[in-house]
Amino acid sequence: MSRYYYYLILINMVANIIASVPAILLHSHKDGAVSAMILAIFVGTFLVTVYTRFFNAFPGRTLPELLQKTTAPWFYRPFVFFLAVMWFIAGVITLITFVFLLIRYLTPEMSINLISLTLILSVIFGCLMKTERVFYTVEIILLITIPLILFIFFKAYNNDHLEWDYVKDAALYVNKWPNIDAFSACFFLFLGVANLTIFNRFFTEKQKFGWKQIFIIAVIAMATLFTTYFIPIGFNGLENIGELVYPWISTSDSLRMEYFIIERVLFVFLLFYLGIAFLSILIHWHASMEFLKFVFNLEKIKYKGKKFGKFIPVPFFIGISLILVQLLNEYRLFLYTHYFYNALIVIFPSMCFLFLFIKRRMKYAEQANQK
Amino acid sequence: MFSLEAVKWINDQFKQTNELTEKTLEYEQKYMQLFYLKPLIDREMLQNSVIKPFFEMASENQFKLYLHALPQFQEATTKEQVMREIMNGSVVAVIQNEWYLLDFKLSTNDKVNNTSVETTIHGSQLALSDNLATNINVIRSYYHQPSLCVEYVVKGEVNQHKVAIIYDKEKVKNGVLDTIRERLQNVDKQVVSSTTQLNNFLNNKRLSLFPQMIMTERPDRIVYNIAGGKVILVVDGNPQAVATPAVFFDYMSTMEDNYHTLIISIFLKFLRYAGLMISILLPGLYVGVTSFSPEVFRTELALTIAGSRVGVPFSSFIEVLFMLFFMELLLEASIRLPKAISATATTVGGLILGTAVTEASLASNIMVIIVSAVAISTFVIPVNEMAFSIRVVRLLFIFVTTIFGLAGLTLGLYVLIMYLVNLDSFGEPYLQLYTSPKNRSKWERKT
Numbered sequence: 001m002s003r004y005y006y007y008l009i010l011i012n013m014v015a016n017i018i019a020s021v022p023a024i025l026l027h028s029h030k031d032g033a034v035s036a037m038i039l040a041i042f043v044g045t046f047l048v049t050v051y052t053r054f055f056n057a058f059p060g061r062t063l064p065e066l067l068q069k070t071t072a073p074w075f076y077r078p079f080v081f082f083l084a085v086m087w088f089i090a091g092v093i094t095l096i097t098f099v100f101l102l103i104r105y106l107t108p109e110m111s112i113n114l115i116s117l118t119l120i121l122s123v124i125f126g127c128l129m130k131t132e133r134v135f136y137t138v139e140i141i142l143l144i145t146i147p148l149i150l151f152i153f154f155k156a157y158n159n160d161h162l163e164w165d166y167v168k169d170a171a172l173y174v175n176k177w178p179n180i181d182a183f184s185a186c187f188f189l190f191l192g193v194a195n196l197t198i199f200n201r202f203f204t205e206k207q208k209f210g211w212k213q214i215f216i217i218a219v220i221a222m223a224t225l226f227t228t229y230f231i232p233i234g235f236n237g238l239e240n241i242g243e244l245v246y247p248w249i250s251t252s253d254s255l256r257m258e259y260f261i262i263e264r265v266l267f268v269f270l271l272f273y274l275g276i277a278f279l280s281i282l283i284h285w286h287a288s289m290e291f292l293k294f295v296f297n298l299e300k301i302k303y304k305g306k307k308f309g310k311f312i313p314v315p316f317f318i319g320i321s322l323i324l325v326q327l328l329n330e331y332r333l334f335l336y337t338h339y340f341y342n343a344l345i346v347i348f349p350s351m352c353f354l355f356l357f358i359k360r361r362m363k364y365a366e367q368a369n370q371k
Numbered sequence: 372m373f374s375l376e377a378v379k380w381i382n383d384q385f386k387q388t389n390e391l392t393e394k395t396l397e398y399e400q401k402y403m404q405l406f407y408l409k410p411l412i413d414r415e416m417l418q419n420s421v422i423k424p425f426f427e428m429a430s431e432n433q434f435k436l437y438l439h440a441l442p443q444f445q446e447a448t449t450k451e452q453v454m455r456e457i458m459n460g461s462v463v464a465v466i467q468n469e470w471y472l473l474d475f476k477l478s479t480n481d482k483v484n485n486t487s488v489e490t491t492i493h494g495s496q497l498a499l500s501d502n503l504a505t506n507i508n509v510i511r512s513y514y515h516q517p518s519l520c521v522e523y524v525v526k527g528e529v530n531q532h533k534v535a536i537i538y539d540k541e542k543v544k545n546g547v548l549d550t551i552r553e554r555l556q557n558v559d560k561q562v563v564s565s566t567t568q569l570n571n572f573l574n575n576k577r578l579s580l581f582p583q584m585i586m587t588e589r590p591d592r593i594v595y596n597i598a599g600g601k602v603i604l605v606v607d608g609n610p611q612a613v614a615t616p617a618v619f620f621d622y623m624s625t626m627e628d629n630y631h632t633l634i635i636s637i638f639l640k641f642l643r644y645a646g647l648m649i650s651i652l653l654p655g656l657y658v659g660v661t662s663f664s665p666e667v668f669r670t671e672l673a674l675t676i677a678g679s680r681v682g683v684p685f686s687s688f689i690e691v692l693f694m695l696f697f698m699e700l701l702l703e704a705s706i707r708l709p710k711a712i713s714a715t716a717t718t719v720g721g722l723i724l725g726t727a728v729t730e731a732s733l734a735s736n737i738m739v740i741i742v743s744a745v746a747i748s749t750f751v752i753p754v755n756e757m758a759f760s761i762r763v764v765r766l767l768f769i770f771v772t773t774i775f776g777l778a779g780l781t782l783g784l785y786v787l788i789m790y791l792v793n794l795d796s797f798g799e800p801y802l803q804l805y806t807s808p809k810n811r812s813k814w815e816r817k818t
Binding site: 102106110114117122126133261263267271278 | 664667668672776777778779785788789792793802803
């Protein structure tokens with residue numbers, strides 16, 4: 001597989017730490033989070049395999065292009081619009097979460113609009129770039145941030161205050177029946193692969209996707225889930241861990257770098273996770289914008305000979321996100337996010353049936369072409 | 372076609388100047404007319420290779436054959452060409468309505484310079500010269516391949532400078548070459564006098580910050596770039612060449628990286644990138660940390676910074692802008708000043724101003740350290756053009772941090788990366804990691 005494919009998956013997995021995933025997981029720490037995680041690894045890896053195999057069969061094609069060929073317009077347009085909205089929401093969740101984080105921990109005096117504008121303005125023009133350029137950006141920023149994030153994880157695992165007894169204690173709850181909320185939160189980690197719906201455009205050559213690749217993804221997923229769930233427990237204990245709003249921020253704030261110029265790991269964590277959040281929003285919104293291009297044929301809109309169609313969604317994106325930042329608070333964001341995650345476990349597996357349909361239609365289309 | 376009329380036409384064209392010399396030689400039934408611009412030609416050469424033989428040879432036919440055999444001989448086709456060649460320093464000899472163009476140009480600028488912009492310790496210390504012919508001679512003598520091509524274009528409607536496009540036909544990407552030819556065709560400036568000017572004319576953008584062609588004066592770099600499939604542009608009368616398409620990493624490397632041992636060059640590269648980061652981020656970081664979130668640094672450091680700022684009447688960003696402004700003035704002044712004075716200027720500016728500013732507590736001691744650190748780390752960037760761009764970027768970063776705080780600074784860095792990735796240099800992505808085998812195979816397919 002091309003390394004860019006792994007970036008898509010990796011970012012969704014790593015970015016979840018600052019989103020509501022750990023909070024949702026830890027919320028059900030005594031009723032079935034562990035078993036849900038184990039279940040999610042199997043189901044998630046299976047879903048990744050199905051999605052990758054499907055898009056691998058059509059190198060360089062995006063999902064909207066395939067739908068355009070195989071389905072009727074009454075289905076195609078509303079469905080792609082629905083996808084655009086979903087991808088927009090996925091980006092907005094990361095955005096709002098991070099805005100709340102920044103105002104809580106880094107710059108409490110700044111107005112919330114200004115903070116959200118910082119993030120929105122920096123991302124929004126990136127979303128208009130070509131898909132390949134998005135990938136190059138992702139690669140370089142990951143190259144900067146990942147070593148530091150790994151260092152923080154290393155610090156966490158190496159810390160004296162990490163009590164493995166709590167971790168073992170938490171692991172004992174494995175015998176509980178999987179919790180649906182926890183499962184959907186874990187499941188979200190694997191949905192990075194769904195970005196292939198647009199980003200498949202970049203993979204113009206057929207990729208190798210066998211057991212080795214599946215194994216790598218499963219291992220990465222396991223490591224991320226383990227870190228996401230058990231490290232906060234190891235630091236904060238098992239009782240009342242479900243009450244923490246930002247479990248990972250509290251955890252990183254209990255780390256110190258005694259001899260470095262920045263003593264509290266929290267700030268390093270925040271500023272470098274800002275990069276991951278940035279990429280996550282960039283990828284989601286880029287996909288969303290591309291979907292919108294397909295729905296409304298934005299490329300064709302001209303004014304005085306200049307193509308400005310692709311800029312049309314920009315004010316909507318900015319406006320809606322600003323309004324949402326105003327409307328929501330942490331509790332509501334948490335609530336809606338987990339509704340969203342719960343909806344996803346229905347939507348994405350059922351898209352597999354759509355894939356089956358497309359595959360059959362394309363096969364017939366190819367046969368017809370050959371005749 | 373070359374009759375008396377043509378002679379008259381040429382005389383008419385040069386009516387305004389009194390420098391066109393017309394000489395008629397007649398001896399033993401031999402008859403010849405010479406036209407040339409006196410200041411442009413090598414008189415001794417003319418004397419030795421045309422005038423002397425004229426009087427020595429037995430017949431006119433023999434003399435004609437002799438002229439044909441001269442290495443300076445050039446076929447004359449149109450009268451416009453003849454006129455242009457006269458202006459380029461050729462001598463026109465007319466014998467029985469037959470025209471002979473002889474290149475006797477006297478060049479005083481064909482000495483090869485010493486490197487002054489891209490100095491290195493290892494490697495050649497010689498740069499290009501101001502003379503196009505010499506430059507091509509230098510490049511050809513360093514690059515022995517029959518596939519090396521040189522194309523000439525004349526640019527600048529008034530000053531009619533020669534521009535040479537140099538490339539290796541087997542290595543260059545055709546798309547790039549076509550774009551360059553096409554864009555060169557569209558350049559309709561009155562005066563073209565420098566290669567770096569082409570940077571602005573060829574990139575098809577009105578507002579651009581980052582250079583898209585890399586300026587160099589080193590023949591080894593030119594040869595290295597030609598071998599890498601780049602196109603080199605050289606303008607007559609200019610000791611610098613530009614290479615294109617250029618990517619960001621080109622601007623961060625020197626030729627010496629190839630001459631050192633691996634570990635040393637990795638270390639030097641690390642220094643350079645660290646310098647780049649410091650010069651971009653440090654002033655912004657100072658503003659962000661002192662004005663927005665002092666708790667980021669460890670307590671002792673935060674206290675030291677705050678203590679050093681005691682008595683400074685400005686907010687941190689005014690302090691930074693104030694000091695940076697003077698540093699930029701100093702930099703600019705030391706480029707423009709005559710060499711003899713510039714040393715004094717830097718002493719007065721750097722040392723005396725720096726000390727006095729802290730004593731008057733208009734800026735903190737730490738600020739002075741930061742400004743000098745920033746200035747030094749800007750000099751680490753090896754290609755001068757990039758250093759200039761970085762100076763502008765730094766100011767933008769200070770503004771962003773002033774408005775949005777530390778998060779703004781971090782995002783600013785990511786946006787800068789994104790912007791660079793989004794830039795094109797003649798169809799090539801400006802910033803991209805090139806290690807992937809996928810890209811390599813793509814590259815191989817293209818070439």
